[in-house]
Amino acid sequence: GNSVTQMEGPVTLSEEAFLTINCTYTATGYPSLFWYVQYPGEGLQLLLKATKADDKGSNKGFEATYRKETTSFHLEKGSVQVSDSAVYFCALSDAGGTSYGKLTFGQGTILTVHP
Amino acid sequence: DGGITQSPKYLFRKEGQNVTLSCEQNLNHDAMYWYRQDPGQGLRLIYYSQIVNDFQKGDIAEGYSVSREKKESFPLTVTSAQKNPTAFYLCASRLGEGIGPGELFFGEGSRLTVL
Numbered sequence: 001g002n003s004v005t006q007m008e009g010p011v012t013l014s015e016e017a018f019l020t021i022n023c024t025y026t027a028t029g030y031p032s033l034f035w036y037v038q039y040p041g042e043g044l045q046l047l048l049k050a051t052k053a054d055d056k057g058s059n060k061g062f063e064a065t066y067r068k069e070t071t072s073f074h075l076e077k078g079s080v081q082v083s084d085s086a087v088y089f090c091a092l093s094d095a096g097g098t099s100y101g102k103l104t105f106g107q108g109t110i111l112t113v114h115p
Numbered sequence: 116d117g118g119i120t121q122s123p124k125y126l127f128r129k130e131g132q133n134v135t136l137s138c139e140q141n142l143n144h145d146a147m148y149w150y151r152q153d154p155g156q157g158l159r160l161i162y163y164s165q166i167v168n169d170f171q172k173g174d175i176a177e178g179y180s181v182s183r184e185k186k187e188s189f190p191l192t193v194t195s196a197q198k199n200p201t202a203f204y205l206c207a208s209r210l211g212e213g214i215g216p217g218e219l220f221f222g223e224g225s226r227l228t229v230l
Contacts (some may be wrong), residue, residue: 032217043121043205043221044158089157093217102148102173103219107157 002027006090013080013113021075021109023090025063031092031093033057033066034072034103038087047075047088080113087111117142119222121206126227128193128200136191136225138206140169145211147189147221151204159178164189165211193227201229 007022007042025031032051036044048057055066073090090106119140128134141146146165150158160173164183178197183189189208193200203226207219 019191034218035161036221041224041226043119043223044219045221046218049218102160103217105157108155 002031002092002094002104003091004092004104004106006088006109008109010110010112013111015082015113015115016079017113019075019077019080019084021088021090021110021111022077023073023106025071025073025090025092025104027071027092027094027104029094030068031094034091034093034106035062035064035066035073035075036091038089038108040086044089052067080111082113082115085111085113116191119206119208121222121225124223124225126225128227128229131195133192133194134200134227136193136227137206138189138191138200138222139187139191139203140206140208140220140222141187142208142220143186144208144220145186146209147183148207149173149179149181149189149191150157150205150207152205152224159204161191182227200227202227 003026005024034049035047037047038044048059050057050066056065064073064075087110089107089108091103093103122137148163149161159175161179164170180192188201205224206222209219
């Protein structure tokens, strides 16, 4: 079956530091890949996505590149802000819809950014 | 604005009582989902529905029930058979099977506490 593995947290950084959150996956075929962000007490928001190999998703200064050869989709940001403090989830969606669109989520990584 | 509305945001229940969480979407999405989130854990799928009057069990359906009588609505009932119902519940939707890359759109969540 499909699976997503994220680096364990929590991750604590100072403002303006560089961020990397690792995500690797196991899936058959060619899944779509996503990063979601969850702020305290809220639902999940789609941060970025990539639908095929070598695609780069980007939003709000965050980037992730779909690497099929390493089955990875690492999240990066060059300079984090206090407002980036949240939980980040990596997820994949089966291509072709054989599992009726169920997303498989990683366990989430808590990011805390200090001033 | 289109979106997903969950209510109530906070709910307290006595042991042995059933409770129903509401989820309404005006995105004209075909598919809807219910996830459960526990502290420090990822998301676990409870039930999902691809079309009106049809739904399937997810990974942790025991002690829960759903209905899908209208495209816009997908209420979740947490029954007294659910042994550990205290959790954060998230409703989500997506366009439909085989349409788009498969991202989910989430509501703000409902926090259920059993006293």
